[in-house]
Amino acid sequence: MDFTEEQLLRYSRHILLPEVGGKGQSKINAARVLMIGAGGLGSPVGYYLAAAGVGKIGIVDDDKVELSNLQRQIAHSMDTLGSYKADSAKATFEALNPDVNVTPIKKRINRDNIFDIMKDYDIVVDGSDNFPTRYLINDACVIEGKPLSSGAILRFEGQVTTIVPGKGHCYRCLFEDPPPPGLVPSCQEAGVVGALPGIIGGFQAMEVLKLILGKGEPLINRLLIYDALKTQFRTVKVRRNPQCPVCGENPSITELPDYTQDVCSI
Amino acid sequence: MSETQVDRKIDIKGLSCPYTFIKAKLAIESMEIGQTLEILLDHKAAINNIPNSMRDHGHTVLSVDQLDDREEWTIRVRKEKD
Numbered sequence: 001m002d003f004t005e006e007q008l009l010r011y012s013r014h015i016l017l018p019e020v021g022g023k024g025q026s027k028i029n030a031a032r033v034l035m036i037g038a039g040g041l042g043s044p045v046g047y048y049l050a051a052a053g054v055g056k057i058g059i060v061d062d063d064k065v066e067l068s069n070l071q072r073q074i075a076h077s078m079d080t081l082g083s084y085k086a087d088s089a090k091a092t093f094e095a096l097n098p099d100v101n102v103t104p105i106k107k108r109i110n111r112d113n114i115f116d117i118m119k120d121y122d123i124v125v126d127g128s129d130n131f132p133t134r135y136l137i138n139d140a141c142v143i144e145g146k147p148l149s150s151g152a153i154l155r156f157e158g159q160v161t162t163i164v165p166g167k168g169h170c171y172r173c174l175f176e177d178p179p180p181p182g183l184v185p186s187c188q189e190a191g192v193v194g195a196l197p198g199i200i201g202g203f204q205a206m207e208v209l210k211l212i213l214g215k216g217e218p219l220i221n222r223l224l225i226y227d228a229l230k231t232q233f234r235t236v237k238v239r240r241n242p243q244c245p246v247c248g249e250n251p252s253i254t255e256l257p258d259y260t261q262d263v264c265s266i
Numbered sequence: 267m268s269e270t271q272v273d274r275k276i277d278i279k280g281l282s283c284p285y286t287f288i289k290a291k292l293a294i295e296s297m298e299i300g301q302t303l304e305i306l307l308d309h310k311a312a313i314n315n316i317p318n319s320m321r322d323h324g325h326t327v328l329s330v331d332q333l334d335d336r337e338e339w340t341i342r343v344r345k346e347k348d
Contacts, residue, residue, distance in 0.1 A: 003292075008285065008288060008289075009285075012284060012285070012288055015288050015291065015292065016284060016287070016288065016291070016319075018322070018323050018324075021291060021292075021295055022291070022292040022295050022296075023295055
């Protein structure tokens with residue numbers, strides 16, 4: 001692609017990098033990324049992907065902005081209290097970079113609509129806040145063969161991993177089934193420190209850019225765990241499970257199951 | 267001036283760093299390995315910066331020449347890798 005003079009200025013620090021250059025920047029500008037969740041994780045992921053020039057970003061979220069979100073969900077503001085998070089995030093990201101086209105999808109994602117929503121995108125970002133959605137996204141990405149950046153945060157701890165179907169593990173290789181409702185507390189019950197999603201979301205945005213560029217070593221077959229209180233990172237090796245119910249050799253999940261479970265949204 | 271065959275020329279007079287290198291880099295990206303790019307420029311700092319950056323990127327700097335008594339230079343670079 002030919003860059004305008006404005007784009008040369010905007011993306012100059014990318015173009016200077018041997019790993020990116022004009023060709024890599026063109027790949028970023030042509031990329032189509034679907035973010036599920038415009039909350040704590042979705043805010044920084046979307047911010048950095050928009051800044052980088054990702055051409056098409058879809059944001060799935062049916063929640064509205066509340067005051068209790070603003071301690072960590074930096075895409076929103078006092079001005080957008082009460083409006084849909086997907087609309088609020090679209091306005092923020094497009095104000096940062098007019099090259100970016102953001103599609104707000106004000107729906108709750110479920111097994112009946114996920115394939116239709118995903119079909120226009122190449123990479124998926126999980127910034128959801130509950131286990132049924134996390135497993136739904138994983139299973140749908142494995143079945144469709146779409147790369148997925150998965151992040152999770154609670155209290156002072158965060159986790160991030162990258163799932164490329166066919167190349168490594170999936171979320172069910174790590175944890176085969178969702179925990180029973182009530183076992184793992186939600187952010188609403190247990191709290192989450194405000195800067196934490198910035199760190200984990202930053203990793204997710206970085207992983208997405210690497211997937212777009214085809215450079216480096218994404219977190220395939222690895223789970224990164226961050227302990228904010230101790231300021232410690234651990235990277236745990238994960239192996240693809242040949243008996244995995246969705247990505248294994250004889251998968252039992254070939255259609256999306258019923259994920260409904262009592263979840264309180266955050 | 268050396269007798270190298272030049273496959274592409276760009277004139278980036280008036281530009282300063284880092285846009286001198288960005289323009290040169292975009293030009294060389296669009297060329298084939300083994301081809302030579304000639305860059306005409308008038309930003310003095312770039313006669314060091316462009317060759318350094320081109321070497322960092324793995325290309326070969328063939329020559330840096332000043333045009334007769336003018337504050338203008340040509341740099342020739344051979345593309346070595348994509």
